Amino acid sequence: MTKKSLLNEMRDTQLAIELIELGARPQVLECETSLSRERLLKLYKEVKGVSPPKGMLPFSTDWFLTWLPNVHSSLFINIHRYLTRNSDCSGIEAVLKSFRLYQEYVRTNQIDAVLSFTRAWTLIRFFDTRMLETAVCKECGGHFVVHPDDLHDKYVCGLCHMPARAGKTRKAKAAQNAEAGLAAAA
Numbered sequence: 001m002t003k004k005s006l007l008n009e010m011r012d013t014q015l016a017i018e019l020i021e022l023g024a025r026p027q028v029l030e031c032e033t034s035l036s037r038e039r040l041l042k043l044y045k046e047v048k049g050v051s052p053p054k055g056m057l058p059f060s061t062d063w064f065l066t067w068l069p070n071v072h073s074s075l076f077i078n079i080h081r082y083l084t085r086n087s088d089c090s091g092i093e094a095v096l097k098s099f100r101l102y103q104e105y106v107r108t109n110q111i112d113a114v115l116s117f118t119r120a121w122t123l124i125r126f127f128d129t130r131m132l133e134t135a136v137c138k139e140c141g142g143h144f145v146v147h148p149d150d151l152h153d154k155y156v157c158g159l160c161h162m163p164a165r166a167g168k169t170r171k172a173k174a175a176q177n178a179e180a181g182l183a184a185a186a
Contacts, residue, residue, distance in 0.1 A: 072114040
């Protein structure tokens with residue numbers, strides 16, 4: 001029988017609380033802490049006030065390769081790489097700090113966050129298992145998330161070569177309609 005350490009349990013509880021506050025799904029909590037599933041579910045309900053979401057974690061790399069998620073994923077992975085290379089931080093601590101920096105960046109620049117904590121955590125796991133990697137854009141020199149089996153010799157990122165429908169969100173369309181309505185009224 002193994003002895004449970006109160007200090008380790010307290011650290012795991014604090015980590016679980018931080019992860020829950022950032023929006024981590026129960027499966028992430030189970031992977032990153034040694035707390036029981038029942039305890040994590042109770043903790044989630046106590047912190048969030050609601051039951052945790054059900055369902056599977058993201059399992060496909062394809063989501064990270066579409067235009068807007070790719071831009072945000074590339075931003076996050078570059079923050080994470082910088083942090084792990086230039087500090088003593090690693091593992092879940094690096095993911096937490098990187099995600100907070102990502103959130104601060106999007107908030108400061110008044111951009112809607114596209115990456116959830118669970119997606120960011122999954123992205124790191126995809127990089128660790130070499131299911132994804134980065135390629136350097138030949139035009140801007142930025143490092144962007146790509147599939148390792150694709151050709152990257154003449155890679156051009158989605159910011160330098162935007163798809164025709166990029167940025168055509170409902171909000172943008174609503175803003176354009178509102179401006180058109182104001183112009184017609186004048």
